[in-house]
Amino acid sequence: MSSAFTEFLLSTGEAVIAHISARYQTMSGRLTKANPPWLKKWRAKIASSQGVTPQALATVRNSVFFDAEFYLAANPDVRAAGVDPALHYLLHGGFERRNPGPAFSTRQYLDCNPDVVALRMNALLHYELHGREEGRPAPCLDPALAARALDANFGKKPRNSLVRRIRETLNRVLPLPGVQGGKQSNDTSYSNWIRLYDTLSERDRHQIGSHIERFACRPLISVVMPAYETPEKILREAIASVQAQLYQNWELCIADDASPSPNVINVLKEMSASDPRIKWMRRESNGHISAASNSALDLASGEFVALMDHDDLLAEHALYEIVAELNEHPDADLIYSDEDHIDDEGRRHTPYFKTDWNPELFLGHNLISHLGVYRRSIIETVGRFRKGFEGSQDYDLALRVVSVTTPEKIRHIPSVLYHWRRGSEAASFSESQMQRCVAAARAAKANYLAGRGEIAEVLQNPLVPTWERVRRVMPSPAPLVSLIVPTRNRHDLLAPCLDGLLNRTDYRNIEILVIDHQSDDSHTLELLAHLRDDKRVRIIRYEGAFNYSDMNNKAVAQAHGEIVGLINNDVDVIDRGWLTEMVSFAIHPENGAVGAKLLYPDGRIQHAGVVLGMGSVAGHLHVNAAREAVGYFGRLALTSNVSAVTGACLIVRKAVFQEAGGLNAVDLPVAFNDVDLCLKIQARGYRNVWTPFALLYHHESLSRGSDTTPEKVARVQREADYLRSKWGHLLDHDPYFSPNLSLQTPTFDLAFPPRRIKPWHRSQKSRSS
Numbered sequence: 001m002s003s004a005f006t007e008f009l010l011s012t013g014e015a016v017i018a019h020i021s022a023r024y025q026t027m028s029g030r031l032t033k034a035n036p037p038w039l040k041k042w043r044a045k046i047a048s049s050q051g052v053t054p055q056a057l058a059t060v061r062n063s064v065f066f067d068a069e070f071y072l073a074a075n076p077d078v079r080a081a082g083v084d085p086a087l088h089y090l091l092h093g094g095f096e097r098r099n100p101g102p103a104f105s106t107r108q109y110l111d112c113n114p115d116v117v118a119l120r121m122n123a124l125l126h127y128e129l130h131g132r133e134e135g136r137p138a139p140c141l142d143p144a145l146a147a148r149a150l151d152a153n154f155g156k157k158p159r160n161s162l163v164r165r166i167r168e169t170l171n172r173v174l175p176l177p178g179v180q181g182g183k184q185s186n187d188t189s190y191s192n193w194i195r196l197y198d199t200l201s202e203r204d205r206h207q208i209g210s211h212i213e214r215f216a217c218r219p220l221i222s223v224v225m226p227a228y229e230t231p232e233k234i235l236r237e238a239i240a241s242v243q244a245q246l247y248q249n250w251e252l253c254i255a256d257d258a259s260p261s262p263n264v265i266n267v268l269k270e271m272s273a274s275d276p277r278i279k280w281m282r283r284e285s286n287g288h289i290s291a292a293s294n295s296a297l298d299l300a301s302g303e304f305v306a307l308m309d310h311d312d313l314l315a316e317h318a319l320y321e322i323v324a325e326l327n328e329h330p331d332a333d334l335i336y337s338d339e340d341h342i343d344d345e346g347r348r349h350t351p352y353f354k355t356d357w358n359p360e361l362f363l364g365h366n367l368i369s370h371l372g373v374y375r376r377s378i379i380e381t382v383g384r385f386r387k388g389f390e391g392s393q394d395y396d397l398a399l400r401v402v403s404v405t406t407p408e409k410i411r412h413i414p415s416v417l418y419h420w421r422r423g424s425e426a427a428s429f430s431e432s433q434m435q436r437c438v439a440a441a442r443a444a445k446a447n448y449l450a451g452r453g454e455i456a457e458v459l460q461n462p463l464v465p466t467w468e469r470v471r472r473v474m475p476s477p478a479p480l481v482s483l484i485v486p487t488r489n490r491h492d493l494l495a496p497c498l499d500g501l502l503n504r505t506d507y508r509n510i511e512i513l514v515i516d517h518q519s520d521d522s523h524t525l526e527l528l529a530h531l532r533d534d535k536r537v538r539i540i541r542y543e544g545a546f547n548y549s550d551m552n553n554k555a556v557a558q559a560h561g562e563i564v565g566l567i568n569n570d571v572d573v574i575d576r577g578w579l580t581e582m583v584s585f586a587i588h589p590e591n592g593a594v595g596a597k598l599l600y601p602d603g604r605i606q607h608a609g610v611v612l613g614m615g616s617v618a619g620h621l622h623v624n625a626a627r628e629a630v631g632y633f634g635r636l637a638l639t640s641n642v643s644a645v646t647g648a649c650l651i652v653r654k655a656v657f658q659e660a661g662g663l664n665a666v667d668l669p670v671a672f673n674d675v676d677l678c679l680k681i682q683a684r685g686y687r688n689v690w691t692p693f694a695l696l697y698h699h700e701s702l703s704r705g706s707d708t709t710p711e712k713v714a715r716v717q718r719e720a721d722y723l724r725s726k727w728g729h730l731l732d733h734d735p736y737f738s739p740n741l742s743l744q745t746p747t748f749d750l751a752f753p754p755r756r757i758k759p760w761h762r763s764q765k766s767r768s769s
Helices: 003-023 037-049 054-062 068-074 076-081 085-093 106-112 114-119 123-134 143-150 160-173 190-197 202-213 232-243 263-274 288-298 318-328 359-364 376-382 393-404 434-451 491-503 522-531 548-558 578-586 654-659 673-683 710-732 759-768
Strands: 221-227 250-256 278-282 304-307 334-342 348-352 372-375 410-421 456-460 468-472 481-487 510-516 537-541 563-567 571-573 591-599 605-607 610-612 618-620 640-642 649-653 687-698
Touching (some): 054 085, 068 076, 068 085, 106 114, 106 123, 190 348, 221 232, 221 288, 221 318, 232 250, 250 263, 263 278, 278 288, 304 318, 318 759, 334 393, 348 410, 359 393, 359 468, 359 640, 359 687, 372 393, 393 434, 434 456, 434 468, 468 578, 510 522, 510 548, 522 537, 548 654, 563 578, 578 591, 578 649, 605 618, 610 673, 610 710, 649 654, 649 673, 654 673
Parallel strands (some): 221 250, 334 410, 481 510, 481 563, 510 537, 591 687
Antiparallel strands (some): 304 372, 334 372, 563 649, 571 687, 591 605, 610 618, 640 687
């Protein structure tokens, strides 16, 4: 369960229960009273005749997540039919995505575990028999949804028995502070995660010390800190966090930007007197943060510079982790870490578990800060901090450093090494002057893009006004795009799909290749005959068994366009500018495949990029999120590099497609061929991109159907096994998804445990081997 949902329950759970209590009354006659022994035997015979084992039925009936009263109340058709609710859920309801109780979402479990869908197995039965032991989280249904599901099915009197059952169920399955039941290992709250995986023991400290002794290089790290009117307690805590570093070859360089009160000077005098590693100076006049940062840089003599605000804290192993990374990658120019927030009571919250180097996401917001550590020589090369960019001076610096180094010299450490103090009495520049910071960030990005020779606009992000959207300007004339649409019958899907491509897309230089896989429906044949009159459309007949990869490969070979697009026939256009947006990325020489934001027909997110390893092989990010949701630190609002995108709507240069060898028609005729293609493209040095500014509907496999027959299930498993045998390491280490986040859900929940091996543990392991 997500930490956000946990917090929601803590804050509103009692209100939801009270809401249900106030609106629903007890049913006349308990279900158990209407369940005599003879009826139990009769139901067992029915279950057996329908292929349901008594053990499977008992597993569902006895699950803490199954609530017969809830199921009947939420599904009046089942009540009217007089069907055993457990049997109905096992045979029908689970596959219709009905929920077995108020604390288990069938839809979410299946969406998060496509292998369960492929097995054609009941969601709750799978969880109880396999998922729980495998550590897959049980996705909980929002109690407010449970209340709405019951709204029309009861009278006015309080439904006390149901309220009690909901309370008991939630208490048993939710591992919340103060709530009985639930295993501690399943608690996804950040405080518990910190306790379990981000709190150093004495043994950890000893192993870190031993590792430091074995470092081949131990560079001096200059921690640069501009200060202004910092409250004494907060400044002392910030300095103390540097002094507590387990790696001790550091210097702290502080520039007081002419603070009016004596607090800052008094603290600096006192603390530097007892620790010669603390250097400080006082500026004669206030010059704001860029000038103060440069003054602090004047004091620095280290090979590397770590940037730190005057009110924040470093984790005690922060500089150790930096130097451990430098020992493994001595040519690194820029290193950044994960971060979280901390309040004045010392409570940590809101962790940002970042991706590895992600240039597109970096253009949306400052991925580097915090903790950012730079080779000092490169800071000098780019001209230090620039005046006029105050509030985004670190972002401006990072943009200029990125422009003169190479991606392999930018390293990410997936560990929370920096605690950003928010909401304290010492408000940061960015908190107190937000609009000035936003303007500075946009100017810095415009300079960066101009320096790269890119013609682009830096615009306000429509979902998060304090972030940006970069829109590349299309060349003139725009390149020809060949859109490939495989189909078999289903004119009801094909007609709106092609109407969207031909009439509701503002990119005009297109051709459409419809791959007709033996359509025999009269309406479809009539539609195809009509389309032949359109010079932009070509119909290509495909014979033989369904082979998505081969169909598209043959069409690409016949395509005239410089750009090709793979488009499912169950995709429909929402935003007229979708293709212009995608082509603007595809023509960039560094980019490979480009994916779109796809929605289910009801407006929920169907595709926002693919993460490797989710659901054992690959899964979609943020599935079922709301259309306007911002996502985890903007992942639904910002363009991002990803390892893969879905082939339902994929745009790529034809030359790149062919260089990668196209889709694998031998080993992956139906499933996972898009992931394989993207990974082949990525292996050749191109970057795949997902953009939220290309918006379409996707009805997802409506035309082909689900893979539910034994033969199809076996084929899916073969294709999954092939993909894992070929890309196993990448499937376990997606560079665009943190090892601190769970691969069991698409909602950026915390991983229990994280998949990262800490450097001191790696060191111990290598020594012992």
